[in-house]
Each structure stands twice: as C-alpha cells, then as structure tokens.
Amino acid sequence: MSSTTATSAGRGGVDKQATIPGATLCLVMVCMANFMLLLDATIVTAALADIRSEFDATIGGLQWVIDAYSLPLAGLSLTFAVLADRHGRKRVFLAGLAVFTGSSLALALSTSIAMLDVLRAVQGIGAAMLFAAALPLLAVAYPGREARLKAIGIYGAVIASATVAGxxxxxxxxxxxxxxxxxxxNVPVGAVLLVLAYLRMPESVKPGGRRTDWLGSVLLTGGLLAGVFALIRGNSVGWTSAEILGLLGAAxxxxxxxLVWQFRAADPMFDVAMARKAGFAGTAIVxxxxxxxxxxxxxxxGLYLMNTLGYTPLQMGLRLVPISLTAFLTAPPAAALSKRVPISVSLTISMVLVGFGMWLMSGIAVGDSWLHFLPGMIVAGIGLGGIASISNAAALSFAPEENAGMASATFxxxxxxxxxxGIAGLGALFSHTAIDRVQRDIDLLQNDSRAQLPGGVREQFVDAVGSGAGSSVVHSLPPQFEATAGRLTESVDSASADAxxxxxxVGAVAGLAAAVVAAIAFxxxxxFGDTSESTH
Structure with a gap:
C-alpha cells in the first residue's frame, strides 16, 4: 500500500497536497465499487436481447430491468448519505457491498422477468449505499485541495467510463x-472488496449529523416511481387514459x-442552502x-447495433468503446482544468459537446454501418468525461466537508x-416511432397474400419491433413467410432506424437546450446568488 502523507499543514490549514495514510487504497476501493455499480446501470444493455428472448419480455419489462435499478439510486442516495454521515461512511459502504453482491448472485439465478425486475431494485438499494459513501470517503482521505482534485479526476474518469463501458x-x-x-x-469482485474494505478502509463519522428524512425519501421515491411507470405504460394503455393521467398527477x-417538505423539515434530506450557491442550478441541470x-x-x-446491424453482444460493445475511452481520457484533465476555469464555462461547453455529438450520430439510414456513429461518439464522449469529473468536483464546492455525503449524493x-x-421517455419514443412505421409498412404489404400476417402473429411481430428486436424478429416468423422475409426485413430496418x-x-435538442438554460442559470x-463557491 502506498500513499502520500502531508508534510506541512501551513498556516493553520491543510497542505494542498495532503492525504491520510491509506488514501490510495481507499481511492482504489471506492473507484472499484463505483465502477461496478455504475457499470451495472448499462451492462445489461448487452443482455437485453437474450433476456427478451428467454423470458418473452415486452419493452416495458426490459425498461424496468434498467429503471428498477436507477430509481432506488435516485430516491435513496440522499437518505443513505445522511445515514453514512451519522453512523459511519465505512459502515454504510460495507452494507452496500453486502446488499449489492448478494442481490447480484440472486439476479444470476432469476427465473422470470418479474423476478429480475424486483431483484434489480434490491441491487439498486445496495448501489445507493455505495454511491452515497463514495465521495465523503475521498473527501476525508484527501483533505488537501490539490490532492483531492486529482483523486476526484480519477474518480470522475471511472464514473464516465463505467457508464458507457457497460x-x-x-x-x-x-x-x-x-x-x-x-x-x-459482481459476486467475486464484491466479495473481495467487502473483505478488503472491512480490514483496511478507515471509518469517518460526522459528529452531530442531521436526522434521516424518511418522509422526504418516501415522497421523492414515490413521485419518481409514479412518473417513470407512466412513461413506460403510456404507449400500451394510451397517454390520455385514466391510468396514465392518474400516475402523472400522482407524480x-x-x-x-x-420540495415543499424540504423547505419545512427540520432536517431535510436535501440542504436547501446549497441551492443558493452560484452555479448550483446550472450544475443540477447539466x-x-x-x-x-x-x-x-x-x-x-446497443440494441440497434445488435438486432438491426447484426453484431454479437461483444462486437456491439467494442463498437461503443469510442465513447467510454474518450470519456475516460477526458475526465482527469477536465478536473485539473476546473482549478482555473469556472464551472459555468466548463460544464456549459461539455453539455454543448454532448448535444452536438448526439446530433452527429443522428441521420442513420438503412445500409449505413456503425462507422456512421463514430464522429458523434467521440464528440459526445469528450463532453461526457468533462461533465462527470467537473460535476463531482463542483458537488464538494457547494457544501462544507462535513456535508460531503449529502452534496455528492444530491448530484x-x-x-x-x-x-x-431518459430510459423510460426515450424508450417510449423509440417504441412509438418503430411501431407506427412498421404498422404502416405492413399495411402496404397486405396486397401480397404471402405477406399477410395473421392477427396474433402481426401483433407479436409489431410488439417485438417496438421492443428493439430489430430485423432479428423476422427470423422468428413461421416458415410460410420466408418468401417475403426480405421485404419484411427492409421494413423493420427502416422502422428501427427511424426510431x-x-x-x-430529441437527445441532441435536449442537450443543446440544457446548455443554454444552464448558461442562463449560471x-x-x-x-443574485452566493458567489463564494462559483469556481473551484
């Protein structure tokens, strides 16, 4: 084990390069755990096609494989951050590793899509514990400003690369x-980290920490759950149905x-004082x-590369490497640059790059290879790496060190x-666009008796296309449709490309619009805000 220790505290402060003994090992453990939990947000992308086939899952079931994991991360990170501050960051980190590792083993043994979705929610709870304790542990391990920025740069690179390396x-x-x-x-990795963290990770507790805001946690998680459920169900039951309108209203x-409770609670899960800091709103938007x-x-x-362009899961993953590699290489220098460049400039530029990169990736046509996406992936990857590292550094600037858990968990x-x-909303748009296009094409094919799909077959065919099955769905049709397989494949490919x-x-427009709104917020x-924390 190696670490750099402080040589001088200076005039009553902490040396800029200071770290505690064991800081390097702590950084490695935190990065490995967070790489694992963030990897699991997208690693299932490569498995969705096989999961859909084995369990005959709808696109709603597949979306829940991802969203059931993301919702606990969104709704419970702040709660676990408060618990970690009060009862020990190491203790929460260990509990998170145990839950995450155990649920991962159970997921590997799943026998239905419903079981898979439920266990993903449990895994998300463990991930929320790990995420909540991560930056506070680094803040304690690296009290020196420059040393901390370097550590955050490495941590940011891990976050940026893990999400798209999945x-x-x-x-x-x-x-x-x-x-x-x-x-x-996850099981062997989690087990090793659990033992190593138990033996070597230092504990840190915030004396007199705030109480846990259970009501706030319930309100936030419940609102997000209702909203995401509405987005996932909207296409199938109708966007103006009583069910969807009721869910959106409840959300x-x-x-x-x-939000009202956060301003009234004695110990809110979100410190509203942070919202008065200059740059907070802009950072939150980005x-x-x-x-x-x-x-x-x-x-x-990923689904398009596998099911429409015909790549294997491994081939698909390799073709997404430009995003993760660019993000990984960009994050550390972006964190270092944050010492000199205000977040208002760096985050806005990074968001513009994400939006512009997505615009470059659009315009795919039937017959185009994966190389069509390459320029956009590189540009978006640069923006992704910048945002991941700069927003993490910004999080610690909006609150004192003792509230590092709450600050990092907020972002x-x-x-x-x-x-x-995004998963639910973009999935609804993808499904609606693909289904609408393929239905119109099938209607045009009805004059050919060989292409007339019976009602039940047609419904399953269209639903599969909307679920991202792409042209692979054509091969599952009964043998009597073999003569028209080419025409159906062309229709499905066009529908998938349109989707x-x-x-x-939409992502490009949203990204560029967010850059403008964030610039205004900055x-x-x-x-009008507190300018004391507007730069790092």
Missing part, C-alpha cells in the same frame, strides 16, 4: 457465458410535496440532462433521475 464488458460476458454472467461477475403531487440523453441513449444504440440523485426518465434517429434527435446565480 455494453463492452457485458458484450464480452454475454458472448462467452450468457446473459446471467453480467450479474454473476406531480408527490414531487411538489417533496447533471440531469446528460444522463437523460447520452447515457440513456447508449441502451437503445448523484440528479444523474439517476435523469437516467431513469433511433428520433431519440438521437449567469443568474453569479448575479
């Missing part, structure tokens, strides 16, 4: 061992109640939207809210 790692595992391996791989009421756009889109891009919550909404273009276009924050 399909790569998942692809290799699915190709070699099957979809259950994407969960089983609005619960989330508004959460943290939410980049997760809802580029991070969520990776899931559907983690924004990211997970964005990811959950992917629609979510890339400007207003500098003018």
């Amino acid at each position: 399909p790569v790692v998942g692809g290799a595992l699915v190709t070699a061992f099957g979809w259950r391996a994407v969960f089983l791989i 609005a009421v619960l989330l508004i109640a959460f 943290s939410t939207v980049y997760a809802a756009t580029i991070m969520a889109t990776v899931t559907y891009l 983690g919550t924004f990211r997970q809210v964005g990811l959950a909404i 992917l273009n629609s979510i890339l276009g 400007a207003l924050g500098r003018r």
Whole structure:
C-alpha cells in the first residue's frame, strides 16, 4: 500500500497536497465499487436481447430491468448519505457491498422477468449505499485541495467510463457465458472488496449529523416511481387514459410535496442552502440532462447495433468503446482544468459537446454501418468525461466537508433521475416511432397474400419491433413467410432506424437546450446568488 502523507499543514490549514495514510487504497476501493455499480446501470444493455428472448419480455419489462435499478439510486442516495454521515461512511459502504453482491448472485439465478425486475431494485438499494459513501470517503482521505482534485479526476474518469463501458464488458460476458454472467461477475469482485474494505478502509463519522428524512425519501421515491411507470405504460394503455393521467398527477403531487417538505423539515434530506450557491442550478441541470440523453441513449444504440446491424453482444460493445475511452481520457484533465476555469464555462461547453455529438450520430439510414456513429461518439464522449469529473468536483464546492455525503449524493440523485426518465421517455419514443412505421409498412404489404400476417402473429411481430428486436424478429416468423422475409426485413430496418434517429434527435435538442438554460442559470446565480463557491 502506498500513499502520500502531508508534510506541512501551513498556516493553520491543510497542505494542498495532503492525504491520510491509506488514501490510495481507499481511492482504489471506492473507484472499484463505483465502477461496478455504475457499470451495472448499462451492462445489461448487452443482455437485453437474450433476456427478451428467454423470458418473452415486452419493452416495458426490459425498461424496468434498467429503471428498477436507477430509481432506488435516485430516491435513496440522499437518505443513505445522511445515514453514512451519522453512523459511519465505512459502515454504510460495507452494507452496500453486502446488499449489492448478494442481490447480484440472486439476479444470476432469476427465473422470470418479474423476478429480475424486483431483484434489480434490491441491487439498486445496495448501489445507493455505495454511491452515497463514495465521495465523503475521498473527501476525508484527501483533505488537501490539490490532492483531492486529482483523486476526484480519477474518480470522475471511472464514473464516465463505467457508464458507457457497460455494453463492452457485458458484450464480452454475454458472448462467452450468457446473459446471467453480467450479474454473476459482481459476486467475486464484491466479495473481495467487502473483505478488503472491512480490514483496511478507515471509518469517518460526522459528529452531530442531521436526522434521516424518511418522509422526504418516501415522497421523492414515490413521485419518481409514479412518473417513470407512466412513461413506460403510456404507449400500451394510451397517454390520455385514466391510468396514465392518474400516475402523472400522482407524480406531480408527490414531487411538489417533496420540495415543499424540504423547505419545512427540520432536517431535510436535501440542504436547501446549497441551492443558493452560484452555479448550483446550472450544475443540477447539466447533471440531469446528460444522463437523460447520452447515457440513456447508449441502451437503445446497443440494441440497434445488435438486432438491426447484426453484431454479437461483444462486437456491439467494442463498437461503443469510442465513447467510454474518450470519456475516460477526458475526465482527469477536465478536473485539473476546473482549478482555473469556472464551472459555468466548463460544464456549459461539455453539455454543448454532448448535444452536438448526439446530433452527429443522428441521420442513420438503412445500409449505413456503425462507422456512421463514430464522429458523434467521440464528440459526445469528450463532453461526457468533462461533465462527470467537473460535476463531482463542483458537488464538494457547494457544501462544507462535513456535508460531503449529502452534496455528492444530491448530484448523484440528479444523474439517476435523469437516467431513469431518459430510459423510460426515450424508450417510449423509440417504441412509438418503430411501431407506427412498421404498422404502416405492413399495411402496404397486405396486397401480397404471402405477406399477410395473421392477427396474433402481426401483433407479436409489431410488439417485438417496438421492443428493439430489430430485423432479428423476422427470423422468428413461421416458415410460410420466408418468401417475403426480405421485404419484411427492409421494413423493420427502416422502422428501427427511424426510431433511433428520433431519440438521437430529441437527445441532441435536449442537450443543446440544457446548455443554454444552464448558461442562463449560471449567469443568474453569479448575479443574485452566493458567489463564494462559483469556481473551484
């Protein structure tokens, strides 16, 4: 084990380069745990095709495989941050590892899509514990400003690369061992980390920490659950149905109640004083939207590469490497640059790059290869790496060190809210666009008796296309449709390309609009807010 220790505290302060003994090992453990939990947000992308086939899952069931994991991360990170501050960051970290590792083993043994979705929620609870304790542990291990920025740069690189590296790692595992391996791989890694953290990780507690805001946690989680459920169910039951309108209404009421409660509670889960800091609103906007756009889109891009372009899970993952590699390489220098460049500039530029990158990826046409996406992936990856590292550094600047857990968990919550909404919202758009296009094409084919799909077959065929099955669904049709397989494949490929273009276009517009809104929020924050924390 190696670490750099402080040589001088200076004039009553902490040396800029100071770390505690064992800081390097702590950084490695935190990075490994968070790489694992963030990897699991997207690693299932490579497994979705096999999961859909084995369990005959709808797109709603597949979306819950991702959102059931993201929702606890969004709704419970702040709660566990408070618990970690009061009862020990190491203790919560260990509990999170135990829950995450145990649920991963259970996931690998799942026998239905419903079981898979429920266990993913349990796994998300463990992930929320790990995430809540991560940055506070680093803040204690690296009290020196410059040393901390370097550690956060490494941590940011891990976050940026883990999220989009999921399909790569998942692809290799699915190709070699099957979809259950994407969960089983967590078990040995989690077990080793659990033993190592128990023996070597230092404990840290915030004396006199705030009480846990259980009501706030229930209101936030309930509101997010209702909203995401409405987005997932909207296409199937109708957007103006009583069920969807009721869910959207419940989501609005619960989330508004959460905000009101945060201003009235004696010990709110979210420190509203942070919202008065210049740059907070802009950072929150960027943290939410980049997760809802580029991070969520990776899931559907992966499905397109596998089910429409015909790549294996491993081949698909390798073709997404440009995003993760660019993000990984960009994050550390972006964190170092944050010492000189205000977050208002760096985060806005990073968000513009994400939006522009998604625009470059759009415009895919039938027959285009994966290389069409390459320029956009590189540009978006640069923006992704910048946001991941800069927003983490910014989180610690909006609150004193003793509230590091709450500050980092706040922006983690924004990211997970964005990811959950993005997966559900973009999935609804993908499904609607693909279904609408393929239904129109099938109607045109009805003049050919060989292409007339019986009612039940047609319904299953259309639903599969809407679930992202792509042209692979044509091969599952009964043999009598073999003569028209080419025409049906062309129709499905066009529908899938249209659907992917629609979510890339929406993501590009949302990303660029978020950059403009964030820039305005930063400007207003500098003018009317507390400017003491506007830069690092």
